[in-house]
Amino acid sequence: MADFQEHIITMIPRLRRFAISLAGNLSDGDDLLQNALERALSRRATYKPEHNLDSWLFKITQNIWIDQKRSEKRRGPVVDIDDAHHLVGENGEQRVEQRDMSKKVLAAIDALPEDQRLIVTYVLVDGQSYKEAAEILDIPVGTVMSRLYRARKALETLIHNPESAQKEKTPEAEQKNGTN
Numbered sequence: 001m002a003d004f005q006e007h008i009i010t011m012i013p014r015l016r017r018f019a020i021s022l023a024g025n026l027s028d029g030d031d032l033l034q035n036a037l038e039r040a041l042s043r044r045a046t047y048k049p050e051h052n053l054d055s056w057l058f059k060i061t062q063n064i065w066i067d068q069k070r071s072e073k074r075r076g077p078v079v080d081i082d083d084a085h086h087l088v089g090e091n092g093e094q095r096v097e098q099r100d101m102s103k104k105v106l107a108a109i110d111a112l113p114e115d116q117r118l119i120v121t122y123v124l125v126d127g128q129s130y131k132e133a134a135e136i137l138d139i140p141v142g143t144v145m146s147r148l149y150r151a152r153k154a155l156e157t158l159i160h161n162p163e164s165a166q167k168e169k170t171p172e173a174e175q176k177n178g179t180n
Helices: 003-021 026-042 054-073 092-111 112-125 130-137 143-158 162-167 169-178
Strands: none
Touching: 003 026, 003 054, 003 162, 026 054, 092 112, 092 143, 112 130, 112 143
């Protein structure tokens, strides 16, 4: 056992050069060497004394390197995030603003009178033509256009000026918006 470990220790400089040449850089080569030494020591029982120990160690190192390359092909290369300054991430502030605006729009649509909400849903959300919306709702195309106009104005106010929209929301205004 002592001879085995001593021989491995004397082999470290050669194995290190081999590992670095396989890996292509010092850091990855040292990691490869460490993995190879760990595997050799943990699998001591599989070593057969009639075989050359140097060849066995080189073969372990080579096999680990081959396994790593295969794994990289499946997963893709591993990039240290600290070295990836060129990658552009998502703008978190912009994402939050978009989510907030989406909530405002949905709340504004929900606050519309039902006849306007239906027109907005058919024409603006679903993308149907005025004629298709008129046929579905069984109303004239002109009515679709006028309701959509009022709905757009109301949405603009509700989204950009919600305080003033609350002031305008009187029973008379709601009745006016609901007609036609």
